[in-house]
Amino acid sequence: MEESRNIIRITNRLTIHEDDLEESFIRSSGPGGQNVNKVSTAVQLRFHAARSGLPEDVLSRLFKLAGQKGTKDGDILIEANRFRTQERNREDARDRMIA
Incomplete structure (x- = not known):
């Protein structure tokens, strides 16, 4: 039962593990006024795609779609x-990753 909480469903047949995601919170240059200089509200989501166990054809398509957001280490930012x-x-970052 606990394992299902650690799984993110992408499609009916495609899932990834939460362990393959890494989040960093950074300062944003976007909306927020003076608060933007004090609080780390922006999120950088790193998906460790190469180690995720996704099929090769899916990984190939994923990196093609990611473009410059794909790293040489097999991550997507x-x-x-x-x-x-x-x-x-x-x-927002998680929704965009799934889309």
């Missing part, structure tokens, strides 16, 4: 800073 709160930016 997504930055989210559209919102004023860390939680909303975190949700």
